Amino acid sequence: MPRRRGWGGSPPSSDEEASRRIVATAVELIGRTGLEVNIAEVAESLGVIRQTVYRYFPSSDALMKAAAFASVDGFMDRLADHVSGLSDPVDAMTEGVVFTLNEVRRIPHLGILLSSGYSNPQPEGITSAEARAIGMTMIRRFDVDWKQYGYDDTTLAELVEYLLRTMQSFFFAPGNPPRTDDELRRYLRRWMGTAILAQATWRD
Numbered sequence: 706m707p708r709r710r711g712w713g714g715s716p717p718s719s720d721e722e723a724s725r726r727i728v729a730t731a732v733e734l735i736g737r738t739g740l741e742v743n744i745a746e747v748a749e750s751l752g753v754i755r756q757t758v759y760r761y762f763p764s765s766d767a768l769m770k771a772a773a774f775a776s777v778d779g780f781m782d783r784l785a786d787h788v789s790g791l792s793d794p795v796d797a798m799t800e801g802v803v804f805t806l807n808e809v810r811r812i813p814h815l816g817i818l819l820s821s822g823y824s825n826p827q828p829e830g831i832t833s834a835e836a837r838a839i840g841m842t843m844i845r846r847f848d849v850d851w852k853q854y855g856y857d858d859t860t861l862a863e864l865v866e867y868l869l870r871t872m873q874s875f876f877f878a879p880g881n882p883p884r885t886d887d888e889l890r891r892y893l894r895r896w897m898g899t900a901i902l903a904q905a906t907w908r909d
């Protein structure tokens with residue numbers, strides 16, 4: 706049997722195209738299997754040797770990070786659709802957290818949104834500039850009049866950090882047994898909801 710030609714017989718014309726195709730392959734593999742993938746698996750799917758992929762991504766963590774950020778736009782579109790029409794901040798944020806946690810469990814590489822690593826996630830990743838920027842983009846797409854509830858740019862950024870830390874806690878320690886979605890909604894509305902609404906009456 707003849708050896709399969711690399712890149713499906715159509716080598717990339719530039720390093721930028723090669724990188725995009727590697728990332729796209731990683732995203733496709735993860736989406737199809739719902740499982741972690743590594744550089745060897747991506748290289749096999751592309752019909753290239755591992756060293757070819759390593760030329761663009763020094764580790765599986767680096768590749769998974771790229772895959773995660775390549776998937777962010779699609780994730781945020783799905784999230785925006787899920788919370789569309791929810792103008793109450795507690796309802797919107799409760800549904801946003803539940804939806805995000807389910808997406809992270811369903812599509813493993815999106816866990817990069819809540820950590821700084823893939824195979825070995827690090828809690829400090831939640832405070833990264835990238836994570837906070839994604840959080841701000843997400844929250845601004847909600848149908849909530851944040852000014853009406855006492856939020857300006859500074860306090861909205863603090864709310865994003867608080868929500869990211871909350872999601873991270875459930876990501877790393879979901880509980881034993883984990884709460885059902887409805888149980889989690891009740892929990893979040895009672896405790897997280899109280900914190901969200903407190904901004905309207907907060908005085909330094």
